[in-house]
Amino acid sequence: MKGLKFGSKIIFLINSLVAFLLLISYILPFIPPKRFATLSVLSLGVPLLISLNVIFLIYWLLRVKKQMILSLVVLLLGWSYMNSMYKFSSSLQIEDDANFSVMSFNVRLFNKFGWLPSKTVKDSILALISDEAPDVLCLQEYPISERLKLKHYYSFNAEYSKGIKGGQTIFSKFPIVNSGSLEFPNTYNNAIFVDIVKQKDTIRIYNFHLQSSGIGVDVEKLKEETSGHLFKQVGATFKAQQEQVELFLAHKAKSNYKTIVTGDFNNTAYSYIYRKIKGDDLKDTFKQAGNGFGRTYNFKFFPMRIDFILADEDFTVNGFKTLDVELSDHYPIKTTLKLSH
Template sequence: MKGLKLGSKIIFVINSLVAFLLLTSYILPYIPPKSFASLSVLSLGVPLLIILNGVFFMYWLLRVKKQMLLSLVVLLLGWNYINSMYKFSYSSDDIGTSDFSVMSFNVRLFNKFGWLPEPTVKEDILNFINTEQPDILCLQEYRTGDPIDLDGYYNFNARHVEGVKSGQTIFSKFPIINSGSLEFPNTSNNAIFVDIVKQRDTIRVYTFHLQSSGIETDVEKLKKETSSHLFKQVGATFKAQQGQVELFLEHKSKSNYKTIVTGDFNNTAYSYIYRKVKGEDLKDAFEAAGNGFGRTYDFKFFPMRIDFILADKAFAVNSFKTFDVKLSDHYPIKTTLSLP
């Protein structure tokens, strides 16, 4: 820091801390939350750390200072992180004869408790679905006690199935030949799956809603939370998510079908949870064909992508879209896939 004025030295100290935190976050996908829950919380802040390092890089670059190398090197080391946060891809809306579309959407109980002021949210969601006409539709936080009817679809758990937790449902234009539920312990969250037949192929589709951290998105309410309480709360959530993912992976390992995984992970693409679900045999549809930040959750501070569609590597990802429609605290996502 030789030659820097006092103000610039302070800025570089802050820059160094932010760069160190981002660098530390690169090991988070490999550390089980049950082993180090407090550190895993850092994964939620990765988008902000990327943005801040970008700001510091530009700050020093415009002043032609060698300090710009710190954030530049850290950002380049984590280039895959940037790729998970923002995409410049182009995808076509044209649908081929062998293509089929998959949509995932956390509908937040169809606004049952009036979080949004509009009284027609449920009807608006139904109109949106009917307009988009996805071939496979996966909904989370779905009220089986207040169901929707979709013409031309088979479904599983659209109305409560005995012995299966409500909250998730799958609609499919293709016949469903098998279905079931993975019941997560000590929570209302769960995962469901269906096996569908498309021409000669049988495809397994999962959708799940992993444990929620319960973090307030309202700025004033969030200010009242202590940092120690937030770390403890989120750490406990990530431990629960790890157990839920382990149940999912055990179930998935018994299937030989090509698989699609959708849902609200309540975690980011920089986490251990995401890495374990994705594994070596799935690819992220957003990373393959998305565009922009891919924000799926209405978080006020920075873009959060916590809803995913992961597809077997055998599928070609032809398009991906995040819909900027305010019908929930989540945004619907949709991809078009095909089997070459």
């Protein structure tokens, strides 16, 4: 740091810490939360760490200082992270007669407890579904008291099936020939699945709602939480998520069908949870055909993408969009797929 003024030295020290934390985050997808729960919490802050390193890079670049190399190298090492945070290409939308669409949305109980000022949230969501007309619709936080009946759709758990937790439902314009639930222990969360028949193909659809940390978006409430309590709470959540994902992987391994996984993962694309669900045989439809930040959760500090549609490698992704509507604390996502033969 020779040649730097005192103020610039302080800035570079902060820059070095932020760069180090981002570098550490690159190994988090390979570390089970059960081993290092506290460290795994860092995955939630990756978008912020990327943004700060970009700011430091620009700061030193404008001053023509060699210190810019630090953030530049760290960002280049994690280029795939940049692609997960922001998709630089324009949205891909390819028309094909074989296309079908899948939409996922955490509806937050249709605003049952008045989080949003609007009194017509449920009606607006119904109008949105009608306008988008997805062939497959996966809903999370679907309330037992506000059941939907959608014309021209088959459904599973829309009326609630005996012995299966509420909260998730799947609607499909294609016949449902099999269905079930993965009941996660010691929680209200679960995952459901259906097998649908599209022409001669049977496709399995999973709809997830993994364990939530319970941390909201209210800034004042977050200020009241101690950092230690937040880390402990999120760490415990990630451990529970790991157990839930292990149940899913064991279930998925018994199926030979082409698979689509949707839902609210309550975790980011930089996490162990995401990497394990995605595996080597699924692809992230946002990365394939989305654009921009692709944020799916209304978090005030930085863009967060915690809702996903992952599709088997045998699917071609012909479109993806995030719907910018304020009807929940989440934003709906929709992809257009074609099954390759």
